[in-house]
Amino acid sequence: MVIGTHAARLDDPALSDFAQIARIRTGRQATLYRAWDIPTAQTVALKVLDVGDRSPRAIEAFDRESTVLAALGSHPNIVTLHRRLNLSDRRPVLVLELCDGSVADRLSRGQQFSPAQVVALGIRIAGALETAHQGGVLHRDVRPEHILLTESGEPALSDFGIATLRTGHLGASTLVEFATVHTAPELIEGGPITPATDVYGLASTLYELIAGEPAFRAYQSESTASVCLRILRDPVPPIATPAVPLDLSDVLLWAMSKDATARPPSAAWLATELSRIAARHDWPRTRLLVDARAEPVVTGSAH
Numbered sequence: 001m002v003i004g005t006h007a008a009r010l011d012d013p014a015l016s017d018f019a020q021i022a023r024i025r026t027g028r029q030a031t032l033y034r035a036w037d038i039p040t041a042q043t044v045a046l047k048v049l050d051v052g053d054r055s056p057r058a059i060e061a062f063d064r065e066s067t068v069l070a071a072l073g074s075h076p077n078i079v080t081l082h083r084r085l086n087l088s089d090r091r092p093v094l095v096l097e098l099c100d101g102s103v104a105d106r107l108s109r110g111q112q113f114s115p116a117q118v119v120a121l122g123i124r125i126a127g128a129l130e131t132a133h134q135g136g137v138l139h140r141d142v143r144p145e146h147i148l149l150t151e152s153g154e155p156a157l158s159d160f161g162i163a164t165l166r167t168g169h170l171g172a173s174t175l176v177e178f179a180t181v182h183t184a185p186e187l188i189e190g191g192p193i194t195p196a197t198d199v200y201g202l203a204s205t206l207y208e209l210i211a212g213e214p215a216f217r218a219y220q221s222e223s224t225a226s227v228c229l230r231i232l233r234d235p236v237p238p239i240a241t242p243a244v245p246l247d248l249s250d251v252l253l254w255a256m257s258k259d260a261t262a263r264p265p266s267a268a269w270l271a272t273e274l275s276r277i278a279a280r281h282d283w284p285r286t287r288l289l290v291d292a293r294a295e296p297v298v299t300g301s302a303h
Contacts, residue, residue: 047094061161062092068160077128079158099148116283126271127289142201143182196260203255
């Protein structure tokens with residue numbers, strides 16, 4: 001069952017291959033629908049650009065996401081793109097693997113993740129990120145909302161709409177639009193973006209799953225600028241919980257260093273550290289999967 005699904009019709013001749021269309025949720029630029037894909041006889045998700053935002057930038061984000069997913073979606077921990085189409089008003093639609101909500105949804109319902117579960121999830125998503133990085137793509141927006149859970153319970157990285165080539169920069173003008181409590185300091189400062197930027201986002205996500213709240217949570221009525229200032233200035237609080245081993249807390253703090261060059265330099269490196277922790281505490285082993293079949297991605301960077 002998909003969290004938050006309720007009746008809502010999306011009538012368009014371009015969707016004649018789909019039945020039982022129902023809205024799941026509306027995001028910043030797009031609405032997600034659940035639908036029955038008649039030709040393939042499976043339930044899918046339809047990600048539809050909202051009618052009020054058909055700007056070139058929004059179209060570019062959809063183009064970028066579909067290009068990245070087409071190249072990398074063979075990885076089991078990256079959400080699968082089945083195909084892309086356009087509505088009669090030219091709005092793009094991504095036909096995606098249907099997932100059972102995100103880890104953020106689980107947190108909002110009070111579900112707790114054990115350290116062993118978080119380490120296993122971290123290794124799987126690190127494999128997805130390493131695959132993307134080897135394909136020349138940086139995600140730039142890793143956070144709990146963008147780690148979905150497939151119907152088989154596997155985590156799947158999604159939302160590559162602001163992904164960029166590894167040589168990209170994020171200008172200060174886009175800070176307000178993209179900054180979250182999981183944003184790496186160099187993104188806030190508009191500095192160079194490297195795989196260590198995604199390492200920070202993944203570590204920050206794992207921190208929240210273990211601690212129950214992000215390292216730099218946003219307080220009620222707090223401005224984005226204030227949160228960004230704390231990310232840049234304040235140290236990451238250690239996770240002082242008896243159930244969380246000190247070595248796991250230390251690795252996450254290391255991976256959230258303010259200086260990107262002081263972090264693990266790659267997602268695979270972080271996964272190796274997490275694997276060592278799992279072995280040390282006799283937790284179930286999780287294999288790092290990097291998909292060598294993924295194609296190099298050719299896409300524009302966000303501006």
